Amino acid sequence: MFILLPPSEGKADAPRRGAPFDLERLTLPELRDARRAVIDDLVKLGADPAAAIETLGIGAGQVGEVERNARLETAPAMAASKVYTGVLYDALGLATLEAGAKRRAAKQLLIFSGLWGVVGVGDRIAPYRCSIGIRLPSVGPLAAHWKRALRGVVDGLAGDELVLDLRSSAYAGMWTPVNGVTVRVLHGGKVVSHFNKATKGRIVRALLESGARPRTAVKLGETLRELGYRVEQPRPGQLDIHVEQL
Structure with a gap:
């Protein structure tokens, strides 16, 4: 089973020293050219902060984000697990997983x-x-850039494995899994927003700790029930998680 996550809006600060990223060593290195094109645009925008602010959709007080993009190629890199912060990643707690769960x-x-x-x-x-x-x-x-670049590439990686898709709608459009299942988090019968992320982070942590590898949405629902969640499957490819406390 693969689990798809969105990035976080907030990112950790780069370490003070260390080697920069290496495109050849990232997951799916065949995306090198597509990544390089985005990097080149972001670095060039650094020379025109006003244009970069407008392009990135940020405020004038966030010009530091433009400067960070301009230094992408030389900035010390660190594991993605440390770069992404926020509600989902805090609830997931990658750094505190046991060794086996970290490998998974x-x-x-x-x-x-x-x-x-x-x-x-x-x-x-x-x-x-x-x-x-x-x-x-x-x-x-x-x-559109990533939808073109990812077509076929991620399909080859995922194969016929079940794909638990926890991405937000904007990122879900980048690639659609064949054997995918999405999750809604409900409280009192209503879909929740902020606590949706925390619940999804806890679900991922529980699955990693359990070592379960369900191959269908039905089996995934059964696994989550065994892990203590109240789960319904209103339609194929979707699970509803009902929470009592936020």
Whole structure:
């Protein structure tokens, strides 16, 4: 089973020293040219902060994000598991997993990104600012860029494995799994937003710790029930997780 995660809006600060990223050593190195095109655009935008702010959809007070993008190629890199922060990643707690669960995370988790396309949690990347909904000067709309680049490539990686898709809608458009299942989090019969991320992080952690490898949505639902979740399957390819406390 593969588990697809969105990136986080917030990123950790880069370490003070260390080697930069190496495109040849990232998950799916065949995405090298697609990644290089995005990197080149972001670095060039660094020379024109006003244009970069408008392109990235950020405020003037976030000019530091533009400067960070401009230093992408020389900035010290670190594991993606340390770069991404926020509610989902805090609840997942990758750093505190036992050794076996960490090994499973390295094999099963795929993070979708506006800059990198797809990375594994162990891939060394530089912190950045680049949401999937933007349009870059040369690359054009990022969503379309990655949809073209990922077609066939991720299919080959996923094969016929079950894919638990926990991405937000914007990132889900980058690639559609054949054998995929999505999750909604409900409280009192209503879909929740903020706590949706925390619940999904806890679900991923529980699955990694259990070592379960269900191959169908039905089996995944059974596994989650065994892990203590109240689960319904309203339609094929979707699971609803009902939580009592937020």
